[in-house]
Amino acid sequence: MASIINFVADVATNRSWTTPICVALLLFEAVLNVAVIWKVPYTEIDWEAYMQEVEGVVNGSYNYSTLEGGTGPLVYPAGFVYVFLAFYYVTSYGANIRLAQYIFAGLYMLNLGLVFKLYHATKKVPPFVLAAMCLVAYRIHSIFVLRLFNDPLAMILLYLAVNLFVSGRWTTGCAVFSLAVSVKMNILLFAPGLGILLLQSLGPVRTFVNIAMCAVIQVALGAPFLLVDPMAYMSRSFNLGRQFFFKWTVNWRFLAEETFLDRRFHAALLALHLLLLISFALFRWTRSQGGVAALFRTVYPLKKLSADHIITVLFASNLIGMACARSLHYQFYVWYYHTIPYLLWSTSLPTVIRLALLLGIEVAWNVYPSTNWSSALLHVCHAMLLAALWISKSPAPAAATPKQD
Template sequence: KRPVPTWGRLSWFDFDTEIDWKAYMAEVEGWDSLDLSLITPPLPPSYPAGFVYIFMGLYYVTNRGTDIRLAQHIFLGLYLATLLLVFRIYSQTRRVPPFVFFFMCCASYRVHSIFVLRLFNDPVAMALLFLSVNLLLSQHWSWGCGCFSLAVSVKMNVLLFAPGLLFLLLSRFGLRGALPKLGICAFLQVALGLPFLLENPAGYLSRSFDLGRQFLFRWTVNWRFLPEALFLNRAFHLALLAAHFSLLTLFAFCRWPRSGESILSLLKDPSKRKTPAQPLTIVSVLFTSNFIGVCFSRSLHYQFYVWYFHTLPYLLWATPSRWLTHLLRLLVLGLIELSWNTYPSTSCSSLWLDQHVKSPHLSC
């Protein structure tokens, strides 16, 4: 039977559609070994401590990970909660027409599969991230930073939002006021990881935050059109990193709003600022920061689509553009979706994604 995520009728279909769920369960099952450096293949790379705690809870709720049907219903609830969080963000900015929400809910088979059938940890991290954005929009900055840190503790892709968050903290509080908020983020990482840090700090950090991880060419969605030797080349990785930082710097100096003040004004006391950060500013800075990181990722796997899927409508509709009509924006979304639904990825689908993923930059 073909696995189709039909809401409320999951029992009609085969449930054994997980990809990493059993590996996740095997990892948390042995968490009494606090030395993560001892975890070896065939298990996937270890994740930070927040992942261990959350999936340990799921392990016990789902009868030691064997009740995949229950796990999928839990992730269905997570999917609906994520949509509510995203809709609240969009309602605050008032820049995306309501009809786009229908496409966000119904148009992506890939996203439905990632959430409800495949049971990846990426949706958990992104749900916490969108909760963090909602808290920031409500001016609960300390709680928002804490929730952001929780999201990072599930999967470190959330760090792609970190440059934008740092910009917002400096913009809102100045250097001195931003330090306590950054301290909250750091404290939670240390507190959550303390059992592992006490056992083997180097092993925990190297496995949970492995920035040098080598991705497999067979799974790449965005660089399939490149020769495998180039894809694996460290010089290519460094070039992507340099381009990532360069574009972030360009946006910080030229695109992210600062009420007409210079970049150095971010270091000033907030009482000397002209205006505080507004909802549109908060969402724009965070979403573009993440999108830039996605564009220059060393590899994107299919589950990584949720890293930015729910931000695409904002990136396309936030800033008026004469040539980007509603129809063209929907076409861009459709072409991106088509690229992510091509399995296995091809040179053509990868090039298609690479070209059309640049379109949202034009409206950032």
């Protein structure tokens, strides 16, 4: 009996078991997703609206001011249109919901495989945490296969881009990153961290070239709509001032609605967001290299960045944006769900505190509708995680010689 217990403990905590555990979890998830599709009723929220929005394009309209669905106007960039046009045709003009669910189940597996590849690159997180990440992902399964939201599509492209960055393929990774932004602009929350990493790895000149390439991709994808009505396309697909409904907020339920809608409150959150980004950029992410200003004086590419540094900076950049968001809705959980364990194990917190924060965030996102205490709990967990990342030792930026595209 003791030997069995020791074996189970070793499998759960020994990082050398990461690969077989990931394979086992992928097989488990394949069965689980099919079971969810069979046993849990599908809930219509946005799928029909997506289909109505892209149907407008099928009917010949490329003016964003006229493209809309049952939930309102089309508010996503052109990449979203192309992806869901493909779904529109494959699923018999959106009518074959069951086929769409199976497609999203496959996308769930792809997303998880890309996430596991990142975790495997550093083996920082013990296997039992990866298992827990799968076992408690009730809302994530729902977002993928029971709701068919567009958020997972953007995140799959994001995780693919991060894997490319880890392998040193910065130009290809930036192209994929731009494609992710074209599906949903929440991916821009990762952009400040990516900018720092590009400077650290490539220097200022190649950083500028890569950013310009990302912009060209956005223009190329949006060209059919930009040529018809550029203002309508830009104002709707990249609307940074969009107002959210108070009834759906997960993170600000404890505020009065008038405060939630107040522009001064939004400005304060933006200021806090910028302050945190600047502080992490100056004192955590680039401190060992002399700060951000020193990176702009670098002429030649630096050494290849370590996988741990790349992943931590990108995930932390996104977390800062999530913590300062004007509103978070339930489907937004997928924006950072798979990054939280990595960030927790990037801190020096005791394991029991890490698990408590993991549980606290999970509880906050699974209270429906949100309450004063659940939204307050979410902020407490975010603040504690950010504070722990601030005081913990940052991963070493440099690894080996850079591998270029």
